[in-house]
Amino acid sequence: MSALLTLEPLTREAFAPYGDVIEVSGEPDKLINQGMCGRFHDLAKLDFGSGQAGISLFDAQARHFPYTLDMMERHPEGSQAFIPLSGVPMIISVAKDNSGKPGLPRAFLSKPHQSINIHRNTWHGVLAPVERAGQYIVIDRIGDTPNLEEYYFQDSYIVNV
């Protein structure tokens, strides 16, 4: 039997326990380039453990509704940011830890130009572009030691609009 997850809009406040939402909000922290550019400064809590920051590119196939969440993963050694290059929204599933496995997940739907940064060691679903394939720049930890833990649910969750 599958439990249903209600999709929530992605806001900084709602997502705060799991990570950062990176978007234009309010006035810039600083005007640069002779006033031609606003800088919104240092919007994500990055942490790469014993490794270092790297920039990679994910080219991901489309996911569709109803979406089945049957697995979550976490990265004990680092945060992971996703930046949409093609304006394709993401289904973002996250959960707090419950004795070494994911607690009840929450599912968020991003807007086209919202980027996210998932905090180190936070349970999350895989990259899930909505209805279209999408390319995403990923900022995560580059290192030689293991950095992936997976948990498969006995009963999967269904995410629907």
Next chain:
Amino acid sequence: MSALLTLEPLTREAFAPYGDVIEVSGEPDKLINQGMCGRFHDLAKLDFGSGQAGISLFDAQARHFPYTLDMMERHPEGSQAFIPLSGVPMIISVAKDNSGKPGLPRAFLSKPHQSINIHRNTWHGVLAPVERAGQYIVIDRIGDTPNLEEYYFQDSYIVNV
């Protein structure tokens, strides 16, 4: 009198002396997420000196042709990556160092989904979105010590299509 710079297409090879072009190219380094996602791994040479990596957002006004390049800057303490969120191409001016000031600049025009990483201490022009305003995610050095050197040309350069 202003010298004219010929705009060049942005390719990995041509840009290599100044930085990295981050784009899908060939086969992914790894298939992840049960084959649903290709990972192009660790595409940029990041260096944040005595500081650390941060994610910021630049909201920049449009620049137009003919474009006047009257100043270049460099960041002695770190690399700086620009990721287009709105698919707006950039005019990317770069130069090798010539005894503490920029040598003859070269100007590149990016494609909508090309991101770049300018290497540490490399002379470059300011963020210049072409003909439309654009938002860009910026990965650069967060730190407390100075990280900006500017050079104003006596005779500016003109970049045209």
